[in-house]
Each structure stands twice: as structure tokens, then as C-alpha cells.
Amino acid sequence: MPSDSFLFYNYCSIQCKLSSKQRAFIYEEQTFCMDSISSALFLLIGFWILIKSAEQAVNAVVYLSNYFMLSQFTTSFIVVGMASVLPEFSIAMNSAFNGNSSFGLGVLFGSNVADLSIVAGIVVIYAKKIKAQSKIFTDNFYYYLGIISLPVFLLLDGGISQIDGMILLIAFVFYMHLIFRRKKHVIKRYTKFDYSKTSLLKNFSILAISLILLFGSANVVETNSISLALFLGVPNIFVGVIIALGTCLPELTFSLEAIRQKKAELGLGDILGNVATDSTLSIGAVALISPIFPPQMILALFAGFTMLILAALVIYFLEIQKKMIRVEGYLLILLYLIFMASQFVLESSMK
Numbered sequence: 001m002p003s004d005s006f007l008f009y010n011y012c013s014i015q016c017k018l019s020s021k022q023r024a025f026i027y028e029e030q031t032f033c034m035d036s037i038s039s040a041l042f043l044l045i046g047f048w049i050l051i052k053s054a055e056q057a058v059n060a061v062v063y064l065s066n067y068f069m070l071s072q073f074t075t076s077f078i079v080v081g082m083a084s085v086l087p088e089f090s091i092a093m094n095s096a097f098n099g100n101s102s103f104g105l106g107v108l109f110g111s112n113v114a115d116l117s118i119v120a121g122i123v124v125i126y127a128k129k130i131k132a133q134s135k136i137f138t139d140n141f142y143y144y145l146g147i148i149s150l151p152v153f154l155l156l157d158g159g160i161s162q163i164d165g166m167i168l169l170i171a172f173v174f175y176m177h178l179i180f181r182r183k184k185h186v187i188k189r190y191t192k193f194d195y196s197k198t199s200l201l202k203n204f205s206i207l208a209i210s211l212i213l214l215f216g217s218a219n220v221v222e223t224n225s226i227s228l229a230l231f232l233g234v235p236n237i238f239v240g241v242i243i244a245l246g247t248c249l250p251e252l253t254f255s256l257e258a259i260r261q262k263k264a265e266l267g268l269g270d271i272l273g274n275v276a277t278d279s280t281l282s283i284g285a286v287a288l289i290s291p292i293f294p295p296q297m298i299l300a301l302f303a304g305f306t307m308l309i310l311a312a313l314v315i316y317f318l319e320i321q322k323k324m325i326r327v328e329g330y331l332l333i334l335l336y337l338i339f340m341a342s343q344f345v346l347e348s349s350m351k
Helices: 004-017 020-067 072-083 086-097 101-127 141-157 162-181 197-231 236-247 249-260 264-289 297-319 326-349
Strands: 129-131 323-325
Touching (some): 020 249, 072 197, 072 249, 086 197, 101 129, 101 249, 101 323, 141 264, 197 249, 249 264, 297 323, 297 326
């Protein structure tokens, strides 16, 4: 058996024979490998926090819907749906303040397309079947399709001005008023239920903390998923899918947890509420700060009309068929992949 001094001598000889470029390459490979391992570790931790925070958020929303005597769909649509837009809303607002509101519009349209296709598709596949039980949505689906169509049609004259932004904000307030005006969203008051102020404050706090953890862990999962995908040499189109899922991860995780707890209305309300808020409140706020005039109008309109087609498809399933099944979930995911590929071809042809 060779001595330790002999092994050390051989190691030093090998190191001396390596060029500086070879040693640098080996060091980079080792560093990249360690970064990938740490990314995988953070990915697992992020997923665990994501799942646990979604579970607590669902429980808190159920409590609040009972406390305020609202349907679970309505509470999820308004509270969670509006909160879930924060990741893309913050990006869009930052771009507006920097004078690049067109980028913000692309983020918001892209997020809506992802919510109505890949997110809704995954949720339906996981649930196997989702029935349209909430009258508050099915009785107002024409209004819903109308408000999410508004930014696309306002864009047809070349851009979304500050006046258009005000119109979108008014449309958002109108639709919220419409939801609350309808009496069908009210549920009965429970006799065996804790209506104390302490319990209300506790559940509001749990919801707020859970949503903060949900957004934070979603960002960790997205960042480390992209790092691992690049390390494994995943094609760019799938990296794009990962990024889209990352921005929609809060509502996706919340919806999946709601389905697991047999509360499909919560998951449905979150997704649809997110799309409605982004289409009116978010785009309207961006336009008020900095009018939106996309330099590549064809890309903006393509994303906008794709959003409308997907919304009409989801509404058709829920309103006409009264349900969504797994086959339709797979169809929505397929449509998203087609959208991604078509957008890539459009962008390449315009360079």
C-alpha cells in the first residue's frame, strides 16, 4: 500500500502538470456543482414552506368566510385573489416608475395567460373534476369576461392612456360592487362558531403571515428551479414555463391545497380573482403612472387575445358544461405550450 507521502507527491505532480486554465475550469465545475446542490436544498425547503403556508392560508380564509357570512368563493376571489397579484403587480409598478410600462403590461398579460391555462389545468387535473357551484360567478360571467376584455380593447387604438387607466380602475370598483350587491354570496350564520374579535384578529394575522411566507417561498422555489434547470441543460421553452409557474406559484399552491381539503371553490375563486384584479386594478394603476404604448404591438395583442380565448374557454366549461374535467385540464396546458412556442416564433421573426 502506497504511503501518504507518496500519494501527496503524486497529487502535487498532477497539480503541477495542469495548466492554469485547466485548474480554473476544474474549480468552476466544482463551484457550479456545489451551487446546484445548494439550489436543490433551498428548493426542497422552499416547497415545504410553500405547502405549509398554503395550508394555513386556506384554513384562515375558510374562517373569514364563515365569520363575515360570505361564500368561500367570494372570500377567496376578493381576499386571496387580490393578494396573489402582489408578485407581478410589484414588478409592473416598478417598471412603470422606471418609464417602462410596456414591460409591466407584458408581465400582467403573461401572468393571466399562465393562470387561465397551465395553473387552471394543473388544478383541474389534480382535482379530477371541478363543478361550478358558486352562483356569484356563474350569474355574472358576462361581466367577468367583459372586465378582463377591457384592457385588450383599450389597447387597440395604439396604447393604454391615463384616461384608459382610470376606466380600468372604475371597472374594478364596479365589479367588486356587483359581487357584494348580489345576495346569493351570503351564507347562514353558524351557531357553534367562534365569532370573538380575538379569533378574528388571530385568523387575519395567520392569513397575512401565511401569504407573506407563500410569496417569499414561491420566489425561492422559482429562483432555484431556474438554476437547476440551467444546470441540467433544460430547453429554453421549459425554462420559460418554470418562470411562468414561478410567478403564479402562490395561487397554484393555494388552489391545490384548497382542492386537497375538498374546498374547490376556494381554488377557483383565487385563480379567477387574480385574473380579474390584474386585468383592471393592476393595469389601470400602471397606466396612471406611465401610459402604456408597447413598441411591439403585435406581441401585446397576441398575449391579450390569447388571455381572452382562454377565459372564454374556462367560462364555457363552467357555465355551459357546469364542470371542468381532466381532459380539459390537459387541453389548457397544451394551449399554454402552443402559446409559448408561438410567442417565441413571433419574437424571433421580429428581430
